[in-house]
Amino acid sequence: MEDFLLRQFDISFIDVSAYVGLAAAGVMTVNLFVGLLLSIQYNPTANWPHRRIPLFDLHKWSGYGALFLSLLHPVWLPLSKVAHFTLLAVFYPLVTTEQPILVSLGAVAAYTLIFVVVTAYLRHRFEYAFWKKLHYASYVVIVSFLVHGVFTEPSLKPSAVIDYFDSGKLFIEGCAVICIGLIAWRITVGAKLRARNASQATSLPAWHGQLVVDRILDAGPDVKVFRLINPAGGVLPFHFLPGQYLSIRLTDGERVFTRSYSIASAPEQCEFCDIAVKRIEGGRGSAHLHESIEPGHVLNCTGPTGTFTFTGTEADSLVMIAGGIGITPLLGIVRHLAAVNWPHDVYLLFAVSTPADILFEQEISAIAQRYRRFRYRILPSKVNDFAWEGPSGRIQPQHLAELVPHLARRRVHLCGPESMMAATIAILRELGVPDSQVHTESFGGEGVIIDDSMVDATVTFSASGKRCIAPAGMTLLDAAEACGVPIESLCRVGTCGTCKIKVTAGEVKMQRDDALTTGDMRRHIVLACQARAITADVQIER
Known part of the structure; x- marks a missing residue:
């Protein structure tokens, strides 16, 4: 075979090995770039709302590709008649007489890359913080492989002089310069960008303006969805993250007051945003919206804001637990993840009072049918007088354990009434979920809270x-x-x-x-x- 390649193309198996190694270096460089974007919580959807850039998929498959090419790289050497490279030397390069240290660095890179890919594949079996520490071994892969590529003489001859201006050497030297620059950027500028991206949702809203009520839909008992659009037409005059909320300044006679409502739509639906409002007994804001606001009304709004967000860059799986109207921000999140076809597991446990109180049931079911990563369970606490099949009652540990494997290692978003959230947090702790992995947003009523110390x-x-x-x-x-x-x-x-x-x-x-x-x-x-x-x-x- 090598003789044929030499006669027809003047290429030996050593050359084939070198070309495969160059391809591996290029793929590793791309993988590092995408991985560093993910590490700073870069959100392509926020910057390119009309394009789907699947960073997780790109990072994952470039990692698999780099591993395949790295393992293929030395396979050709024992087959070569000129390399004098044994099969044992492929696995243990120190036994070779031809540049053993530099060749061994390539083996170190390959073995470490196997470790990185396997632990990434099995990351759900580890605590997320611990897995991130394991993943730092990626830097060992990059450094070892690039040093191996730059300083190893391609012909594997001990006395040969390295030509650093050879086209292959220039390519891998370019990869090395890019990787060094990317790592330096991550340590310096990237750290600041990560802090900015992480705090993006916490900053005070920069947009103040008006939106028009386009339509009003009945979503369930005492719940209406208000679809808001730009008065000038076209896309919304702001960008938002899944899970954020808008604040609306309402006027009732001489009284002016502000109420905040979560955005139930996804950022990809950039020509409108939906808010779901449940009428609360004695609630001034919800009563005003339900009774006085009609399509065509102009609302003064501020936002979006809120830290209860999930774009897909914060973790590699998500568990959502909603109580009643608390489904609203979580629906916006799952709509977003389905729209970008996020390639990781998403779970929803939706607790309601009765089957009649289930909100957005048809849409949740439709999302589950087209988005294979999404699994959900609806849990009514009271099912008397209803033809309900399936689990019921208040949230119990077994409900979560049956729906979500390896729960303790996943990020949890919890939203609902304060009492429901307090009980659920206690269950999550019982199941071993660290508090640091639980993110909450409360949906209380608009009434009063009284204890014995409070007075008129x-x-x-x-x-x-x-x-x-x-x-x-x-x-x-x-x-x-x-x-x-x-x-x-x-x-x-x-x-x-x-x-x-x-x-x-x-x-x-x-x-x-x-x-x-x-x-x-x-x-x-x-x-x-x-x-x-x-x-x-x-x-x-x-």
């Missing part, structure tokens, strides 16, 4: 001179809105920090203070959406 209070707004009575359990934000005092707010669940105010007299109690710093607390800064009076008189610097 007179709330005075010192800057405006206004004063109002806040019944026990009413938040300072609700009191301000009732009194006509504007306080900027977005999430209303104590996470965004937009509604910070200063209490100058009296005392308040907060259900949560996640968005406050130690400095805020020393200066008596509170979250208006969480603060409730525990003294009869409270004064606010507003």
Whole structure:
């Protein structure tokens, strides 16, 4: 065979091995580039909304390709009549007399690449943080293989002089320069980009403007979906991440107030966004939207914002647990993952009160049929008087264990009422899921929370001179809105920090203070959406 190649093409098996090695170096360089993009949580959908760039697939298959070429690279040498390379030397190059150290570096690269690919394939069996540490072995592969490629003499003759300006050498030297530059970029600029991408959802919204209600759909009992479009037509005037929310400033008579609603559509549907609103008894915002807003109405909006996001770059699998209307942001996430055909496992456990309360059932089923990575289970807690087949009751450990294999190693997004989330978090801990892997968003009602320490209070707004009575359990934000005092707010669940105010007299109690710093607390800064009076008189610097 080698004689035929020499006669017809003047190519020996050593040359074939060299060409395969060059191909392996090129594929490894591409793999490193894509892997570093993933490591900084680069989101191609956000930057190229009309193009699908499957970075995970590209990284995975380029890794497989690099492994195949790396293993194929030395196979030709024992077949060569000129290389004097034994079969044992393929597996243990130190026994060869021809550049044993440099050739051994190629074997180190190949063995390490086998380790990297196998551990990547079995990553669900490891803790995610531990697997990431294992994956750093990729750098050993790159360095070993490039040093092997640059400094090994292609003919494998001990006395031969290396021509560093040979076309093959120039190619692999170029790959080495690119890889060194990419690694340096990742250590310096890439670290800052990762921090920026990770905090992108936490920054205050940059867009303020108007959207028009295009249509209103009934999604279930007391739930309506409002489809919002750009008044000027065309695409939306902002970009959003799956799971974020919009804040809408509503006017009811002389009262102006803000309510936030999760976006249920996917970023790929860039000509509209959907919000689902459940009517809450006593809820001013939901009642106003259900009763007063019609198609054609113009809404003043701010956003999008929110940290409860998942684009596909944050982890390599996702478990979603929703309670009732808490399905809204998770539906936006699963729509996005299905739209980009994300090549990893996605699970949804959807808990509802009764089968009649199931929202978006037909669409969830349709997504599961066309997106093979998606598995779901609906869990009604009460099924009396319903023809329901399947599990029922409140969420129990077995429901999660049966639906999701290796749950403890996966990222979890949990959204629903506070009581449901508290019970589910306890179950996740029981099943060994670290708190660091659980991401939450609460959907409480618009009513009041009362305990024995809360009292009816007179709330005075010192800057405006206004004063109002806040019944026990009413938040300072609700009191301000009732009194006509504007306080900027977005999430209303104590996470965004937009509604910070200063209490100058009296005392308040907060259900949560996640968005406050130690400095805020020393200066008596509170979250208006969480603060409730525990003294009869409270004064606010507003």
